[in-house]
Amino acid sequence: MLTQSTFAFIGGGNMATALIGGLRKRGVPASAIQAVDPFADARQRLSADFGIATADAPHAGLRAADVLVLAVKPQQFREACAALAPHLGDSLVISVAAGIRLTDLSRWLNGHSRVVRAMPNTPALAGMGMTGLAGPTGLPAADRDMASAVANAVGKSLWVADDAQIDAVTAISGSGPAYVFYFIEAMQRAATELGLSAEQGRALAVETFVGAATLAGESPEAVSTLRERVTSKGGTTYAALTAMADAGMGDAFVRAMQAAAARGREMGEEFGRQ
């Protein structure tokens, strides 16, 4: 499916780079991918890394794209749609922007209905992304399959029932890598305070995340059971988890994700009002 199709990216930053890299790895030829970005450095990097054609503004050639991926910042989104609209053909349009609602995306593209809202994450750069997807009622099955295939080129994906749930996906897995990095940083700091080097701390923390996440992914057991199995009675893990509970970390963590989801909804209002 992917190798028979043509792709255009509007915005050539982090997310576009991850997705273009994934498509190339899946065998999509460079000649089937193009990108638009006003930033000369971004264009140069994309041509050097992937050998794809780039342009500084939307143009008639975009009509030929089977799939158009909108990967600009939410603040730049409406303007990017306005510039794209005169050159939009019948492409499937996939937006990866946080907060931007499907109804606004469609409205800004003059009622275009072949639209999908996607929320990937930066592990996509390592081919281990997780992407949430939502589409309008009546989205053709072929468009759903294509959006899944694009997302799966950089990892895994799941569909949610409606657009609003993408704000929840954003709070959990879209922003999620930052929470993991935050914990790795804290573990690294603790390691140095406990007499290990920063490099040793990083290696221990990273491998622990990789190992624990792999175990949780492979095991049919509840995650709480996996946690309990580490926690020997009266032992070190119990001491650590008690300190975390005393500090209210679990609740604080849930509140943090509620704040992220609320910000996503707020961005939808803020940028969708225009």
Ligand SMILES: NC(=O)C1=CN([C@@H]2O[C@H](COP(=O)(O)OP(=O)(O)OC[C@H]3O[C@@H](n4cnc5c(N)ncnc54)[C@H](OP(=O)(O)O)[C@@H]3O)[C@@H](O)[C@H]2O)C=CC1
């Ligand atoms: N980073 C992340 O973890 C995730 C990000 N996202 C979403 O992905 C989107 C892109 O994020 P990211 O890749 O990190 O951002 P970047 O800033 O890396 O990339 C955006 C690029 O788009 C360019 N641009 C600005 N205006 C236009 C325009 N009108 N037409 C074409 N290109 C334009 C920017 O140029 P310039 O720099 O000159 O403005 C920049 O090069 C955002 O909407 C974000 O919400 C989704 C999931 C995760």
Ligand SMILES: O=C(O)[C@@H]1CCC=N1
């Ligand atoms: O912080 C943000 O708004 C974007 C969306 C998910 C990750 N980064």
